[in-house]
Amino acid sequence: MSLRQYEYALAVAEEGSVTAAAERLRVAQPSVSQQIRAMERELGAQVFARTPGGLVPTVVGRAFLREAQVAVDAARRARAAARAGSAELVGEMRVAVQMGLGARQLPGALRALRRRFPRLEVTLVEEPDPAELERMGRRGVLDVVLAAVACAEGSADVHRLGDEHFVVVLGAGHRLLAADRVELQALADEPWVRFDRDSTLDCVVRDVLQDNAINPPTVARVSQTATAVRWAADGLGVALVPASAVPRDYEHLARPVFPIVAQPVLAAVRPGAGPAEAALLEFLRRETWQPPVSRAS
Numbered sequence: 232m233s234l235r236q237y238e239y240a241l242a243v244a245e246e247g248s249v250t251a252a253a254e255r256l257r258v259a260q261p262s263v264s265q266q267i268r269a270m271e272r273e274l275g276a277q278v279f280a281r282t283p284g285g286l287v288p289t290v291v292g293r294a295f296l297r298e299a300q301v302a303v304d305a306a307r308r309a310r311a312a313a314r315a316g317s318a319e320l321v322g323e324m325r326v327a328v329q330m331g332l333g334a335r336q337l338p339g340a341l342r343a344l345r346r347r348f349p350r351l352e353v354t355l356v357e358e359p360d361p362a363e364l365e366r367m368g369r370r371g372v373l374d375v376v377l378a379a380v381a382c383a384e385g386s387a388d389v390h391r392l393g394d395e396h397f398v399v400v401l402g403a404g405h406r407l408l409a410a411d412r413v414e415l416q417a418l419a420d421e422p423w424v425r426f427d428r429d430s431t432l433d434c435v436v437r438d439v440l441q442d443n444a445i446n447p448p449t450v451a452r453v454s455q456t457a458t459a460v461r462w463a464a465d466g467l468g469v470a471l472v473p474a475s476a477v478p479r480d481y482e483h484l485a486r487p488v489f490p491i492v493a494q495p496v497l498a499a500v501r502p503g504a505g506p507a508e509a510a511l512l513e514f515l516r517r518e519t520w521q522p523p524v525s526r527a528s
Contacts, residue, residue, distance in 0.1 A: 232270060232273055232274075234302065234303065234306055235266065236266050236267075236269070236270045237299040237302055237303050238256070238303055239252065239256065239263050239266045239267060239270075240267060240270060240278060240295075240296060240299055241296060241299055241300060241303060242255055242256055242263075243263065243267060243279065243286055244279075244286075244288050244292075244296050247284070247285035247286060247287070248285045248286060249263050249264050249267070249286065267279065274295070276289075276291045276292075276295075277289050277291065277292070278291065278292035278295055278296070279292055280292075320348045320350060320351050320506065320507060321350045321351065322351065322352070322507075323351075323352045323353070323354055324351060324352070324353050324354070324374045324375070324507050324508065324511070325353075325354045325356070325372060325373050325374050325375075326353060326354070326355050326356070326373070326374065326375045326376075326377070326511070327355075327356045327357075327358055327364055327367055327368075327373045327375075327376045327377070327378075328355065328356070328357050328358070328376075328377040328378070329358060329359075329361065329364060329376075329377060329378040329379060329431050330357050330358060330359040330430070330431065330432060330455075330456065331395070331431070331432050331456050331472065331473040331476050332377055332378065332379070332395050332473060332475075332494070332496050333377050333392075333395070333475060333496060333515075333518075334456070334473065334475040334476045335475035335476075336392075336475060336515065336518035336519070336520065337355075337377070337515075339514070339518055340511060340514035340515045340517070340518055341353060341355075341511075341514075343510075343514040343517075344507070344510055344511050344514055347510055348507055348510070351507055356373075359426070359427060359430040359431060359432065359454065360429065360430060360431070361378070361379075361431045361434075362429075364376065364378060368499070373501065374500070374501050374504065374507070374508050375498060375499070375500055375501070375504075375508055375511055375512070376498070376499040377496065377497070377498055377499075377515075378496075378497055378499065379431065379494045379495055379496070379497065388499065388500040388501075388502065388504065389497050389498070389499045389500075390497065390498045390499075390500070390512060390516070391495055391496070391497055391523070392496045392497065392498055392515055392516060392518075392520050393495075393496055393520025393521050393522060393523065394493040394494065394495055394496060394520065394521040394522065394523050395473045395474065395475060395493060395494045395495075395496050395520075395521065396473070396474045396487065396491065396492070396493045396521050397435065397439075397471050397472060397473055397474065397488065397492040397493065397494075398471070398472065398473075398474045398477060398485040398486060398487055398488065399413050399418065399469050399470070399471050399485065399486055399488050400459070400460050400463040400464060400469065400470045400471075400472060400477060400481065400484050400485050401413075401463065401464075401469055401484050401485075401486065402463060402464060402465065402466030402467075402469075402484070403464065403466065403484065404466075405466075405469075405484075407486065408484065408486065410486065411486070411487075412486055412487040412488065412489050413486045413487070413488050413489070414488075414489055415439065415443045415445065415488055415489065415490065415492075416443060416445065418445070418447060418469055419445040419446075419447055420447065421447055421468065421469045422447065422448050422449070422450035422467070422468035422469070423436070423447050423448065423449050423450065423468050423469055423470070423471075424449075424450060424451050424452075424453060424459050424462050424463050424467055424468045424469070424470040425449050425451070425452050425453075425459075425470075426452060426453060426454070426459065427452055427453070427454050428452070430454075432456070432472070432473075433452075435471070435492065435494065436471050439471065439492055442490075443490070449468075450467055450468040451467060451468065456472050456473065456476035457476070457478070459472055460472060460476065460477055460478065460481050461481075463484070464481050464484050471488070471492065473494075474487075474521075493521065495523065496520060498512055498515055500512060
């Protein structure tokens, strides 16, 4: 049975005759009659009683037409979503972000997306664990992933937006705030506020410490970049965090580090993406990102 037959039956029920239904649908009368007869044969039941006053739904027909209306309404909603006009696009888009990346750029991109598609709902997941991010990607539950290289491998459509540079956050009055940038070796004896073990951010910190042959004491481990920034600002220890994750109220306590620490920022879009995903990618590209770090840096 086809959606067209449902639509024809509903029109006949509302108009009371095949002739009026055909005029409303702008199709030939024989076509409507043929479709109604074929539908009744397939159902094995009489949907309409033929009376002198016209066609009237039977008891069985009324039950059938209620369900036909549900199907037709659902099909119309599906068509509206697929056509994706700016005021029509409805539904949910799922975006996952590797914790710490794009914290300053994402809000602007999402605001622009909402202006274009006001009825679109966006679910944003900030995930510290790269393994979990990859598992979600493999399950196909994500539409867009914002991550570093390791978390985006295997994606069908990957776009490099730029780099996320890391900065060190120091306590108010710290001696190193006098410098424009901080040598990582100068932090060798400082207590550090670090992240949960095996999180993406702590992997970055661990690699930085190993690459620079320093082994400072860890005074605390936290789950969120905002907590690391606040605790470092309060003087508990220094914290190495993505620059965009530093709230503006704490920027005066953040300094670039040398050698430069940076991660690439990739937007991975699922295969077969639609207009919402394309629009978010467009808006992310318009945001300000650090250019990729050269090997000589």
